[in-house]
Amino acid sequence: MSDPILELRDVKTHFPVTQGFIFKRHLGTVKAVDGVNLTLGRGEVLGLVGESGCGKSTLARTIMRLVPTTAGSVVLEGKNLTGADADTARELGRKMQMVFQDPYASLNPRLTIYATLAEPLLVHRMCPPADVPARVAELMEVVGLAPRFMQKYPHEFSGGQRQRIAIARALALQPRIIIADEPVSALDVSIQAQILNLLAELGRKMNLSLIFIAHDLSVVKHISDRIAVMYLGKIVELGPAADVIERPQHPYTRALVSAIPTPNPDTERARQRIVLPGDPPSPINPPAGCNFHPRCPHAQEKCKATEPPLIPGEPGRTVACVRLGEI
Amino acid sequence: MSLLTVNDLRTYFHTRNGVYRAVDGVSFSVARGETLGIVGESGSGKSVTCYSLMGLVPQPPGRIESGTAMFDGVDLLHCSPAESCRIRGKRIAMIFQDPMTSLNPYLRISEQLIEPLLIHEKLSKAEAIRRGLEALEAVGINDPAKRMSLYPHEFSGGMRQRVMIAMALITKPELLIADEPTTALDVTVQAQILELIKKMQRELGMAVIFITHDLGVVSGLCDRVQVMYAGRIVETTDTRTLFYQPKHPYTRALQRSIPSLQPKGSELYTIRGMPPDLSKPLPGCPFAPRCEFAVEKCITTPVRLTEVAPGHSHACLRAQLGEI
Numbered sequence: 001m002s003d004p005i006l007e008l009r010d011v012k013t014h015f016p017v018t019q020g021f022i023f024k025r026h027l028g029t030v031k032a033v034d035g036v037n038l039t040l041g042r043g044e045v046l047g048l049v050g051e052s053g054c055g056k057s058t059l060a061r062t063i064m065r066l067v068p069t070t071a072g073s074v075v076l077e078g079k080n081l082t083g084a085d086a087d088t089a090r091e092l093g094r095k096m097q098m099v100f101q102d103p104y105a106s107l108n109p110r111l112t113i114y115a116t117l118a119e120p121l122l123v124h125r126m127c128p129p130a131d132v133p134a135r136v137a138e139l140m141e142v143v144g145l146a147p148r149f150m151q152k153y154p155h156e157f158s159g160g161q162r163q164r165i166a167i168a169r170a171l172a173l174q175p176r177i178i179i180a181d182e183p184v185s186a187l188d189v190s191i192q193a194q195i196l197n198l199l200a201e202l203g204r205k206m207n208l209s210l211i212f213i214a215h216d217l218s219v220v221k222h223i224s225d226r227i228a229v230m231y232l233g234k235i236v237e238l239g240p241a242a243d244v245i246e247r248p249q250h251p252y253t254r255a256l257v258s259a260i261p262t263p264n265p266d267t268e269r270a271r272q273r274i275v276l277p278g279d280p281p282s283p284i285n286p287p288a289g290c291n292f293h294p295r296c297p298h299a300q301e302k303c304k305a306t307e308p309p310l311i312p313g314e315p316g317r318t319v320a321c322v323r324l325g326e327i
Numbered sequence: 328m329s330l331l332t333v334n335d336l337r338t339y340f341h342t343r344n345g346v347y348r349a350v351d352g353v354s355f356s357v358a359r360g361e362t363l364g365i366v367g368e369s370g371s372g373k374s375v376t377c378y379s380l381m382g383l384v385p386q387p388p389g390r391i392e393s394g395t396a397m398f399d400g401v402d403l404l405h406c407s408p409a410e411s412c413r414i415r416g417k418r419i420a421m422i423f424q425d426p427m428t429s430l431n432p433y434l435r436i437s438e439q440l441i442e443p444l445l446i447h448e449k450l451s452k453a454e455a456i457r458r459g460l461e462a463l464e465a466v467g468i469n470d471p472a473k474r475m476s477l478y479p480h481e482f483s484g485g486m487r488q489r490v491m492i493a494m495a496l497i498t499k500p501e502l503l504i505a506d507e508p509t510t511a512l513d514v515t516v517q518a519q520i521l522e523l524i525k526k527m528q529r530e531l532g533m534a535v536i537f538i539t540h541d542l543g544v545v546s547g548l549c550d551r552v553q554v555m556y557a558g559r560i561v562e563t564t565d566t567r568t569l570f571y572q573p574k575h576p577y578t579r580a581l582q583r584s585i586p587s588l589q590p591k592g593s594e595l596y597t598i599r600g601m602p603p604d605l606s607k608p609l610p611g612c613p614f615a616p617r618c619e620f621a622v623e624k625c626i627t628t629p630v631r632l633t634e635v636a637p638g639h640s641h642a643c644l645r646a647q648l649g650e651i
């Protein structure tokens with residue numbers, strides 16, 4: 001990709017697992033993110049999917065530098081964030097903002113909408129203090145809220161409206177990248193549609209790059225240019241959104257896609273579902289070789305031996321499966 | 328012959344801020360062996376409808392204002408505690424979104440699992456344990472003998488959900504009420520649980536009421552669907568008709584706002600406004616204020632759920648009159 005805005009180079013985020021409060025016993029390491037390489041283009045929407053616990057949120061938090069990186073580097077507009085001094089890192093960090101799943105928990109209940117949106121503007125000196133009220137009104141309009149609600153508190157808004165406020169707050173610092181971690185999972189379909197339209201429109205109008213994390217593959221396919229599929233801390237498939245969902249190449253992606261119930265009774269009843277056995281395994285002691293081999297219907301001896309690298313698949317696609325082409 | 332027939336159920340919540348008509352005149356029936364889906368957005372009264380049947384509505388603030396729910400000749404809303412005990416938890420079982428609603432964190436799985444057998448079937452402990460092992464095996468839990476002595480927190484989310492299903496099905500109920508049992512689970516685990524419910528249903532011939540807000544889940548699982556809005560049923564029909572020939576504007580709007588039914592990247596249809604305040608009077612159609620087809624009479628004229636074709640009923644005045 002020519003001139004990506006963000007680049008992840010072999011990023012690892014591991015957490016120690018300990019037992020006991022006073023005499024901590026080291027039990028192992030959670031390899032929540034384990035060697036991720038990824039680029040994000042300017043204005044691109046990248047979808048990130050995978051089962052619970054596969055490391056999506058940890059990857060987002062790693063990019064935002066909310067958790068320390070164990071290894072590898074996060075490069076924003078050509079500058080390495082991992083090695084930067086605190087001031088540079090903060091200035092660069094402003095360009096990335098996050099929106100969370102729970103619009104109830106992510107807003108301070110004691111602050112009015114005005115205070116919520118004015119705070120980042122003042123702290124980061126985004127405009128002269130006298131212009132703050134006008135800027136807050138503008139932000140509210142951008143996300144489709146009437147500025148006359150400025151003096152209201154979060155509890156006076158519905159879930160969808162609160163998510164708009166959270167998005168407005170993320171936009172206050174004029175970021176170049178927004179990382180949205182399950183931004184619509186807690187919302188009803190009718191409200192979800194409004195937020196998806198809003199994010200897509202903001203991306204287009206402001207040439208924002210967006211990393212969009214969600215469980216719902218149909219939502220991710222709808223909004224994303226490319227999709228990355230994660231399994232146990234690693235990316236197992238990456239490619240154009242529609243292709244990945246319509247013609248998945250990795251056995252895990254195939255199982256994931258086949259598990260989604262489609263709102264279409266005729267196709268739904270006719271199709272053969274790949275039901276994966278068991279639960280997603282624990283990232284504490286991940287299986288050797290290919291992480292997915294214990295649940296994979298196509299696993300062979302060689303899958304247990306070597307960790308599969310990401311290799312080119314269909315055009316624009318990379319897939320981490322040594323049996324690609326055979327299955 | 329229906330297994331369950333609910334007629335004009337009204338469940339209101341009397342709070343300091345007013346009376347919330349959470350369920351406001353709901354009538355439906357479920358036949359033996361049938362799967363009925365209930366869909367609708369958050370707050371539309373899906374759970375309260377089922378809680379009312381199970382006697383789980385907190386009273387106060389809740390109150391069942393009117394209605395009957397006939398289950399095999401017994402009115403669930405007005406039966407004696409002894410009758411209730413013979414039916415609820417035995418012939419009708421319920422499972423929830425959060426398995427910890429039905430699992431006690433302080434008791435071993437074994438004790439919780441066999442309790443209904445000791446109470447309802449008066450089995451000996453050894454016999455109950457044997458049935459418990461069978462039940463765990465049936466829901467796909469490996470090594471049940473070892474797992475039975477564990478506590479709920481020692482299971483993963485998907486396994487807890489399976490234990491809860493095993494518990495609900497251990498008395499071989501005739502009706503299972505499932506309130507969003509897969510909403511909190513990964514799609515891969517959801518697929519396992521849905522297959523499990525279908526399998527158990529085939530084996531036991533039980534009827535299922537399945538509450539969900541996921542139209543995808545409905546399409547593969549349910550024979551019939553009813554759509555709820557603001558405490559009322561606005562449309563009910565067989566699953567194929569609901570998807571291919573929906574009549575009520577709310578059902579149609581819901582479908583237009585799901586990404587998977589729309590071209591990729593297209594602007595999604597959004598329903599303007601918000602669901603109504605259930606404590607305010609709503610003389611006409613509760614969806615009228617948000618409906619793109621609404622005219623004056625929709626807001627003022629009471630509308631009834633009316634059968635428009637065999638097995639297909641809806642509550643849209645204009646569609647009933649053939650105007651839209």
Ligand SMILES: Nc1ncnc2c1ncn2[C@@H]1O[C@H](COP(=O)(O)OP(=O)(O)OP(=O)(O)O)[C@@H](O)[C@H]1O
Nearest residue numbers: 015016030032051052053054055056057058059283
């Ligand atoms: N601060 C932490 N300390 C220890 N382990 C952690 C920490 N944060 C996350 N983990 C572990 O890392 C793994 C990945 O978690 P993460 O929250 O990134 O998953 P996720 O893909 O976002 O899942 P979900 O879909 O449920 O949100 C999990 O096993 C989790 O328990």
Ligand SMILES: Nc1ncnc2c1ncn2[C@@H]1O[C@H](COP(=O)(O)OP(=O)(O)OP(=O)(O)O)[C@@H](O)[C@H]1O
Nearest residue numbers: 340347349368369370371372373374375376385388
């Ligand atoms: N204990 C209670 N006290 C007051 N109001 C209540 C109580 N329980 C439910 N309600 C109200 O009843 C209405 C219907 O709630 P219900 O839980 O049935 O909705 P639902 O359709 O199941 O929604 P969801 O999809 O969010 O589960 C809501 O407006 C809710 O606020």
Ligand SMILES: [Mg+2]
Nearest residue numbers: 056057058181
């Ligand atoms: Mg997460």
Ligand SMILES: [Mg+2]
Nearest residue numbers: 373374375506
């Ligand atoms: Mg509910």
